[in-house]
Amino acid sequence: xxxxxxxxxxxxxxxxxxxxxxxxxxxxxxxxxxxxxxxxxxxxxxxxxxxxxxxxxxxxxxxxxxxxxxxxxxxxxxxxxxxxxxxxxxxxxxxxxxxxxxxxxxxxxxxxxxxxxxxxxxxxxxxxxxxxxxxxxxxxxxxxxxxxxxxxxxxxxxxxxxxxxxxxxxxxxxxxxxxxxxxxxxxxxxxxxxxxxxxxxxxxxxxxxxxxxxxxxxxxxxxxxxxxxxxxxxxxxxxxxxxxxxxxxxxxxxxxxxxxxxxxxxxxxxxxxxxxxxxxxxxxxxxxxxxxxxxxxxxxxxxxxxxxxxxxxxxxxxxxxxxxxxxxxxxxxxxxxxxxxxxxxxxxxxxxxxxxxxxxxxxxxxxxxxxxxxxxxxxxxxxxxxxxxxxxxxxxxxxxxxxxxxxxxxxxxxxxxxxxxxxxxxxxxxxxxxxxxxxxxxxxxxxxxxxxxxxxxxxxxx
Numbered sequence: 001x002x003x004x005x006x007x008x009x010x011x012x013x014x015x016x017x018x019x020x021x022x023x024x025x026x027x028x029x030x031x032x033x034x035x036x037x038x039x040x041x042x043x044x045x046x047x048x049x050x051x052x053x054x055x056x057x058x059x060x061x062x063x064x065x066x067x068x069x070x071x072x073x074x075x076x077x078x079x080x081x082x083x084x085x086x087x088x089x090x091x092x093x094x095x096x097x098x099x100x101x102x103x104x105x106x107x108x109x110x111x112x113x114x115x116x117x118x119x120x121x122x123x124x125x126x127x128x129x130x131x132x133x134x135x136x137x138x139x140x141x142x143x144x145x146x147x148x149x150x151x152x153x154x155x156x157x158x159x160x161x162x163x164x165x166x167x168x169x170x171x172x173x174x175x176x177x178x179x180x181x182x183x184x185x186x187x188x189x190x191x192x193x194x195x196x197x198x199x200x201x202x203x204x205x206x207x208x209x210x211x212x213x214x215x216x217x218x219x220x221x222x223x224x225x226x227x228x229x230x231x232x233x234x235x236x237x238x239x240x241x242x243x244x245x246x247x248x249x250x251x252x253x254x255x256x257x258x259x260x261x262x263x264x265x266x267x268x269x270x271x272x273x274x275x276x277x278x279x280x281x282x283x284x285x286x287x288x289x290x291x292x293x294x295x296x297x298x299x300x301x302x303x304x305x306x307x308x309x310x311x312x313x314x315x316x317x318x319x320x321x322x323x324x325x326x327x328x329x330x331x332x333x334x335x336x337x338x339x340x341x342x343x344x345x346x347x348x349x350x351x352x353x354x355x356x357x358x359x360x361x362x363x364x365x366x367x368x369x370x371x372x373x374x375x376x377x378x379x380x381x382x383x384x385x386x387x388x389x390x391x392x393x394x395x396x397x398x399x400x401x402x403x404x405x406x407x408x409x410x411x412x413x414x415x416x417x418x419x420x421x422x423x424x425x426x427x428x429x430x431x432x433x434x435x436x437x438x439x440x441x442x443x444x445x446x447x448x449x450x451x452x453x454x455x456x457x458x459x460x461x462x
Contacts, residue, residue, distance in 0.1 A: 071103030310362035
């Protein structure tokens with residue numbers, strides 16, 4: 001049917017009306033609907049931007065809540081390490097975190113800034129968590145005072161923050177060994193663990209509350225976007241009715257893109273760049289935002305799972321792995337690794353060389369262990385390896401790997417310093433359990449106490 005035939009049929013249907021008048025009315029109606037369509041597109045874009053901003057805000061809140069918990073956990077780690085090893089660097093790191101880095105306080109400030117326009121009750125658990133963490137510091141300094149005196153009964157090397165902490169007459173009368181045991185007992189006591197559990201619970205309450213708010217706002221935004229899409233469909237139908245002769249163009253430029261976009265959104269795909277300019281603009285905008293969102297998610301996931309310096313799995317990944325490998329049917333070997341004389345490398349050669357030393361260790365571990373093994377950096381100069389399907393009868397494999405790595409580290413090229421690894425190893429035939437960590441730590445301690453640059457199997461200590 002050509003344009004002339006269509007015009008004649010329209011003229012016959014609209015009795016008493018001039019074609020020019022009808023055309024003007026159709027143009028006017030088309031313009032009105034077009035304006036409405038443009039407004040709908042703007043609403044969709046605005047709602048999508050609002051949704052992206054809410055998601056970003058939620059991610060920031062999660063990050064800050066995690067920082068609050070990480071700061072508290074870091075203090076716990078340093079106290080426990082100091083109580084066990086008596087290494088002064090752990091006590092110094094504790095007070096650097098508590099008084100200078102102040103991750104807990106900064107995280108709470110950031111949370112309050114992010115949620116300043118919200119109900120203040122949402123952040124009440126995070127403030128309580130910080131208060132509990134500060135309360136816990138008294139117990140931690142108590143433990144460090146006992147540990148410090150057990151290593152230096154004269155108190156000549158006590159840090160200023162520890163020196164003035166009062167001990168009871170009974171505690172002062174303890175032998176060095178009793179003071180050391182009391183310090184470890186305090187740092188690992190049931191009271192201590194219960195307070196840590198309360199801190200974690202309160203931080204979890206904050207994230208759950210924020211998630212509930214975000215889910216509600218996301219649902220509202222989704223309803224607004226659905227309503228906008230419905231309006232778009234109605235406007236499209238109106239255009240088809242008013243402009244019959246341009247139906248094919250409308251179907252190609254509007255209806256088809258809408259169907260394609262809905263399917264793309266349902267399938268979580270990028271929108272196809274098709275249809276009219278407005279739709280192409282909408283698709284390009286959506287695709288840009290979607291791509292940026294994916295990149296941000298990947299960056300956050302990488303940041304959460306990987307150590308920034310070495311690229312190895314980090315402490316958070318280690319905690320997740322421990323839970324995943326608790327299966328009693330799993331046979332595995334667990335290696336805890338310390339870099340020997342690492343502090344001396346930092347002091348004598350600078351932190352850049354120290355970082356290179358850590359990267360070299362990470363690369364050697366990655367090259368020498370199996371692709372299926374989990375290689376992690378769990379602390380400053382502490383690494384770990386979890387080897388699944390590894391049993392006691394395969395000790396020689398582990399020996400060879402560690403000896404090969406230490407041989408390379410002991411024979412560096414150029415002016416790079418010589419250093420080595422101390423390793424503790426334990427096996428389990430019933431998955432990862434808490435005793436396995438303690439066994440490996442005991443084996444590592446034995447290695448460090450007996451010349452370093454080597455390894456100890458826990459079962460050979462018996």
